[in-house]
Amino acid sequence: MVSQARLVSSTLIKKNWMTDEVVRLTFSDPHIPTLAVPGQFVFLRPSPLNYPLLRRPYSLFDVDEEKGVFDLLVKVVGVGSRILSQRSEREMVDLIGPLGNGFSLSDNSGQRELLTWSDSKHLIVAGGMGIAPMHFLARRLKERGEEVVVLFGAVSRNEVLCSSEFQELGALFVVSTEDGSLGKMGKVSSLIPEYLSRDKRIQIYACGPRGLLKEVVELSRREGLLCQVSMEERMACGLGACRSCVCKVGTESQFEYKRVCRDGPVFRGEELIVEKG
Numbered sequence: 001m002v003s004q005a006r007l008v009s010s011t012l013i014k015k016n017w018m019t020d021e022v023v024r025l026t027f028s029d030p031h032i033p034t035l036a037v038p039g040q041f042v043f044l045r046p047s048p049l050n051y052p053l054l055r056r057p058y059s060l061f062d063v064d065e066e067k068g069v070f071d072l073l074v075k076v077v078g079v080g081s082r083i084l085s086q087r088s089e090r091e092m093v094d095l096i097g098p099l100g101n102g103f104s105l106s107d108n109s110g111q112r113e114l115l116t117w118s119d120s121k122h123l124i125v126a127g128g129m130g131i132a133p134m135h136f137l138a139r140r141l142k143e144r145g146e147e148v149v150v151l152f153g154a155v156s157r158n159e160v161l162c163s164s165e166f167q168e169l170g171a172l173f174v175v176s177t178e179d180g181s182l183g184k185m186g187k188v189s190s191l192i193p194e195y196l197s198r199d200k201r202i203q204i205y206a207c208g209p210r211g212l213l214k215e216v217v218e219l220s221r222r223e224g225l226l227c228q229v230s231m232e233e234r235m236a237c238g239l240g241a242c243r244s245c246v247c248k249v250g251t252e253s254q255f256e257y258k259r260v261c262r263d264g265p266v267f268r269g270e271e272l273i274v275e276k277g
Contacts, residue, residue, distance in 0.1 A: 004035045005099050005239075009092040013069065015085075018161055022129075023085050024061065025072045032097050033063040033070050038137035039102025039230055039266040042072070043238035044095035046084040056080045057235050057261070059133035059207075060098065062165075073132045073161070099238055100265050103137055103205060103228050120201040122146050124171075125216055127153040127188055127208025131161050133230050133265075135169075137205060142169045149174065149195055153188025153212070157181040189215040196223060204269070206230070214274040227269025233260040248273035 014026035032042065043055045062071040076082050087093065122141050124134050131152060141148050148171040154160045156179045166173045175183030176191055184191060189212055196202055202223075206216040207230035220227035233245035240262030247264070248255045249271050258264065 005096055006031055006035075007094075007096050008032065009094055010070075012087055012089055012091050012093055015089060018073075019158065021077075022073060022075045022161060025074055025084075025087075026069055027072070027093065028069050030068050032060075033065045033068055036060050036063050036070065036098040036136075037102040038140050039133050039228075040098035040100050041133075041265065042070075042095045042097030043099055043235070043261075044084070044093055044097075046080040046087075048092075048094070052080045052083070054080075054236060055096070055238060056084070057099075057238055059230070059265075060136050061132050062135050062139065073129065075129050096238060100261055101263065102133075103230075103266050104268075120146070120203055121195065121197070122148045123192070123195055123202055123204045124148065124150045125188060125192065125204060125206040125208070125212070126150070127212045128155075128159065129161075130206070130208025130212070130230070130232070133207055134205065135162060135165055138166055138169050138171050142171060148172070151176070151188050151191045151195070153177070153191075153208070154182075155179065188212065189219075192216070192219060196225075202226075204228070206269075207232070210274060210276050214276055217269045217272055217274050220269045225269075228266050229269050229272055229274070231260045231265050231267060231272075233265075235261050237261070248275065 010027040010029040013028045016024040041057045041059045043057050045055050058072040061073045074081055076085050126134050138148050150166050150171050150173045153176045156177050163173045176188045202225050204227040213229055231247050236242045236244045238261050240259045245260040246257035249258045
């Protein structure tokens with residue numbers, strides 16, 4: 001879906017710290033909740049001043065059209081995210097959105113449809129902050145009566161996010177941690193084979209570290225599964241003009257560069273070349 005982006009000033013109405021480093025910000029806005037689709041993002045100015053200079057991209061974690069609100073997950077990792085996390089409730093935040101192409105509800109080629117199989121299972125695979133665009137997606141899937149399984153990977157139990165939020169939607173939320181402090185010990189990709197049942201068609205949606213995305217894409221190709229991947233790249237303009245956030249699409253011998261902000265951030269797994277970062 002092509003974005004219908006607008007430059008708006010949204011009101012920060014609520015802050016909820018989910019961990020010591022991750023805060024959920026809720027904004028009031030009459031436009032973005034009605035225009036957005038899962039997988040899209042907003043490009044916001046962290047401060048009312050011109051520092052830092054560049055805007056920051058954040059995936060839409062959730063939207064509520066009736067209430068006219070949307071949510072972002074922000075992890076404090078640098079100056080911009082720290083300033084944003086310190087903004088006060090009732091402050092206005094300057095942003096552009098919704099931007100990008102989100103998760104597809106149907107195949108534009110007309111050859112096949114996605115998200116419409118009554119006997120399918122929808123497998124969401126996320127690592128770390130890759131969980132950010134997935135709650136909005138899970139909500140839309142559950143509203144259609146679909147079966148949703150969320151596989152989430154973190155380094156330790158202290159970094160596990162949003163389990164109750166997904167469970168409230170009716171999704172199965174399964175955790176793996178690298179240190180074994182919660183759920184299965186190991187990488188989240190090790191959980192996938194257990195859910196590749198033969199009696200159901202599987203659709204996979206993934207977001208997270210490059211290594212995880214590479215594994216998911218390769219597995220989907222081997223198994224012939226439908227797969228959509230939400231890519232993350234550093235962005236300067238957010239509108240596709242500067243071409244600083246490109247990724248490879250095609251084959252290793254014949255590929256082209258696509259802009260994550262404009263052509264993505266969601267790409268089909270079968271067309272994406274994921275280079276381990």
